[in-house]
Amino acid sequence: MSVIVITGGSRGIGASAAEHIALRGMGVILTYNANPQAAATVVRRIERVGGKAVALKLDVADVGSFEAFRQSVELTLRNTWDATTLSGLVNNAGYGLFNPLETVTEGQFDDLFNVHLKGPFFLTQTLLPLLAQNASIVNLTSATTRVATAGVAPYAAFKGGLEVLTRYMAKEFGERRIRANAVSPGAIRTELGGGLNDEFEAMLAAQTALGRVGEPEDVARVIAMLLSEEGAWINAQTLEVSGGYNI
Numbered sequence: 001m002s003v004i005v006i007t008g009g010s011r012g013i014g015a016s017a018a019e020h021i022a023l024r025g026m027g028v029i030l031t032y033n034a035n036p037q038a039a040a041t042v043v044r045r046i047e048r049v050g051g052k053a054v055a056l057k058l059d060v061a062d063v064g065s066f067e068a069f070r071q072s073v074e075l076t077l078r079n080t081w082d083a084t085t086l087s088g089l090v091n092n093a094g095y096g097l098f099n100p101l102e103t104v105t106e107g108q109f110d111d112l113f114n115v116h117l118k119g120p121f122f123l124t125q126t127l128l129p130l131l132a133q134n135a136s137i138v139n140l141t142s143a144t145t146r147v148a149t150a151g152v153a154p155y156a157a158f159k160g161g162l163e164v165l166t167r168y169m170a171k172e173f174g175e176r177r178i179r180a181n182a183v184s185p186g187a188i189r190t191e192l193g194g195g196l197n198d199e200f201e202a203m204l205a206a207q208t209a210l211g212r213v214g215e216p217e218d219v220a221r222v223i224a225m226l227l228s229e230e231g232a233w234i235n236a237q238t239l240e241v242s243g244g245y246n247i
Helices: 012-023 036-048 063-081 106-130 153-172 198-206 216-227
Strands: 003-006 027-032 053-057 086-091 131-140 179-185 238-241
Touching: 003 012, 003 063, 012 027, 012 036, 012 216, 027 036, 027 063, 036 053, 053 063, 063 106, 086 106, 086 216, 106 131, 106 153, 131 153, 131 216, 153 179, 179 216, 216 238
Parallel strands: 003 027, 003 086, 027 053, 086 131, 131 179, 179 238
Antiparallel strands: none
C-alpha cells in the first residue's frame, strides 16, 4: 500500500490534502506541532470513510528532531501498514507573517526561514532513504512568489527558494525515479496569517479571474493527483492553483 507523509496535516490545506490522499486509497502519516486534538479529528474523518491514518508530532523548524521523527515513521510503517517505504512526502507545514519589510526582525526572518526552506530541505534529506522508487515529493509554495504583495517579503522569498529547490530535487532524485513538484496556492480560505475578513476576501476575489477565493480542497485535489499515477509524468513543475489570480 502507498503511504504518504504530509507535514502540517492538522488543519487547512494539509488536513484537506490528507483526506483527499486517503480517498485515493493511500495511507497517511500526518504531522502536527501544537494541536494534537485537531490532528486526531482529521484521523477520525479519514477512518470514517474507510481510510487509514496516523498523526505524529513534528516541529519542522527543529532539524535536530528529524532523525527521531524518521524512526517514528519507520515504526509506524511497520506497525500500521506492514511496510518499510514511503510513496510520497508533502512539505506543507507553514505559517504567515504580514509585516512591512522594514519592520521584520532577525528572529522573525530566521523563524520563517527554518519553517519554509531549511525544514523542508533537511526533512526531505532525512526521509529520502525511506522513499521508494517512483515516489513523489510535493512542496507547497505560494503565488506570492510571482505577484508581489506588500508585507510578505520574507515568506515569499523562502517560498521562492523552495520552488528552486523543487527543481533540484527533481534533477538529483531522478535516478531513483522520484518526482518532485511544487503546488503554488493563490488566495485560499485558511487560518494562515490570521485568515480572511470580509473586506480582504472581497478584494482578493475581485483580483481573481474566477471571482472567488479558493477553498482548501481546491488545492488538496491537485496535491493528491500529483501523488497518484495521474501525475506520473509531471516532474520539476510549479503548478499555480489560484483560479487565475492577478492575470
